[in-house]
Amino acid sequence: MSALRFPALVLFDLDGTLLDSAPDMAATVNRMRATRGRPPMPLEALRPHVSKGSRAMSAAAFPELGGEVPGEMIREFLDVYEQELGRHGAPFAGVAELLAAIEAAGSRWGIVTNKPEYLARQVLPKLGWDSRSAVLVGGDSLPERKPHPLPLLHAAQAVGVGIADCAYVGDDERDIVAARAAGMHSVVALWGYRLPGDDPLAWGADAQAATARDLLDAAPWRGAP
Template sequence: MNNIKGVLFDLDGTLADTAPDLVHALNLSLKDRGIAPKSIESLRYAASNGSLALVKAGVPELEEQQQIAIQQSLLIHYQQVNGEKASLFAGFENFLLFLEQQNIPYGIVTNKQARFTRPLLKALKIEAKLKTIISGDSTMHPKPHTAPMLLAAQQINCKPESILYVGDAQRDLIAAQNACMVGAIALWGYLSEDDNPNEWPSDFQFNNVNELHQAFLNKS
């Protein structure tokens, strides 16, 4: 931690709890088709894996073409409800303030498309504080490719090896490793019962944001 000069975060399931909006959008789409709503508790784990994965988790019994149609409807609804129920995970307001006070730049590298990323960050009231916002369509390739990671490193003016990347999915940690960044697993995120974070490439694992914050306090 002593060599960390910048911090980058995944968005869904790491920086922000966006599952309430995503599942709400799914349920609106299901309602359009006369399908019963799904509980957020049963689908929270799938919220990091993209809209189609969320649909497949919610209605695995449907044929793929039906799932794709529901996905397209979900995206339309999500554009309307994006940011309404989402919130930063507990502890982030204090941690981000600490990073600012320490002059440590921070930003986002997410696979979420920019048309959803920017409105969400604006709703969370942190858009202006971020030194970089890299979305899934900001480069030719999304995570786990290194392209978005290295673009973010360039924008916060830090060498990749001095950047801590925090994420809650295996692709996040693979991306960090491939980009030569320090990887940290957000165990508070949207991990499923099938996930085995101990097998993911990482330097740190944190149970909550306060543990992450404390790691920086210990180094200083």
């Protein structure tokens, strides 16, 4: 790895890694619950499910479904979320400094998320990231999505950076599985969303970081290009 401390391209997951979008998601499921005469779901009860996607969040909000969430409910979730998107959430502490440091070092950064691309593209301008992110790959941008390595490989190719010069940071096991399959240095974002039974130590990542600011240190990047 160069003296710049960062790989040439640092790719990030979005929800639970760069962005604390749980408040937007809570507003979404609580609007859905309200239309059905249900009381609000506490934010902290929903937070662990956010990185698992719209189906998992809907299942958590309506446990009587037993995990069998109908397609029309997923569509309702996405429609309501589009209206709540960016209204309540914010970047995690330290993310702004981290992205600025990557840029100042002459490296680039981008986003590979399982969120539908049309929704991810609406988030970026609200954060001022649309002109800064070198690449954005959504969950429906390609025939495969994480944990398949294709989105990460595609992102690197789109920016013109070799896999050996990339790293991926994410808060979910599928992020680490995808990074390992792609041959990228992987870092677990421990500040993100996890279910009580999740064990990041078992995911086989190259490094872990308790906060985004910890990625300003050389240690998590040790062994990266």
